[in-house]
Amino acid sequence: MTETLDAQTDLHCHSTASDGRLSPTQLVEHACAAGIHTLALTDHDTLSGLDEARDAACSAGIRFINGVELSVSWEGKTLHIVGLGIDTQSAPLVALINRVQNTRHERAKTMAARIEKLGVVNAAERVVALAGGGQVTRTHFARLLVEDGVAEDLNKAFKKYLGAGKPAQVRGEWLPLDETVMAIHRAGGLSVLAHPLRYKFSGAWRERMLKAFKSAGGRALEVSAGASQQPDDIHCMATAARKYGLLASIGSDFHEPDQRWLRYGRLSPIPSGLPHVLQELN
Ligand code: AMP
Ligand code: MN
Ligand code: MN
Ligand code: MN
Secondary structure, three states: OOOOOOOOOOOOOOOOOOOOOOOHHHHHHHHHHHHOEEEEEEOOOOOOOOOHHHHHHHHOOEEEEEEEEEEEEEEEEEEEEEOOOOOOOOHHHHHHHHHHHHHHHHHHHHHHHHHHHOOOOOOHHHHHHHHHHOOOOOOHHHHHHHHOOOOOOOOHHHHHHOOOOOOOOOOOOOEEEEHHHHHHHHHHOOOEEEOOOOOOOOOOHHHHHHHHHHOOOOOOEEEEEEEEOOHHHHHHHHHHHHHHHEEEEEEEOOOOOOOHHHHOOOOOOOOOOOHHHHOOOO
């Protein structure tokens, strides 16, 4: 089956199951209103929003693909690996996700203590309430810092406090790359290296990452990602996809309607002729 991977396809976005602002149902409705016809929900380290999103997509009449964005540690750096088309009942995948959720939980406790030192009261309890049962991420801590006036906005919260090397950041010991890719495949899914240009790597490190992902059995690359929409970026990632024999994927990394630069319909389409993930996801 030849399907096009156009800019009305979005295979990377978040709901309240992790650090998105919209519930899975609201997200699907938002995507649908923006003309998206094929959507994957890829919350951080959880499958808990998928059933609701699938029901909403069914009502809205758009195609839905199960997804997840897994946190991986590789060479001391954090990478995000998206799994698409996964079986949510897969025991090895569920076990892997339980492990990473424990890591997230412990890290949140350490981060809460640091955030309290910055002047936020009851950070530990409040961040859990703010996450509303979903996975606790740095985004939630950033929202607390803004709520309490410690930071002006989310961007500044990351820049001053939560970004790499800043006082409230705690580096998670996430999942191993090989195991993550394998678990996605055992769950019948496709592994996708998310937002390859967002890791702030040098060219040499980017090549190392692509090589490591490919040797781990990785299958696809986000050639069109929310934060890499310059024509040069698309071209550069399309070249990388061809060089490493990876399928192309497309995803906005949408978190909330206020993130204007990530608004639906703003993604650049994948260059035609590039083999892509929808050709494999049935
Ligand atoms: P975590 O996985 O808990 O480390 O949180 C990572 C999440 O923080 C990412 O998925 C983004 O949604 C968010 N994030 C990271 N850096 C920034 C930034 N500079 N501005 C806004 N959100 C960010
Ligand atoms: Mn996020
Ligand atoms: Mn990510
Ligand atoms: Mn994401």
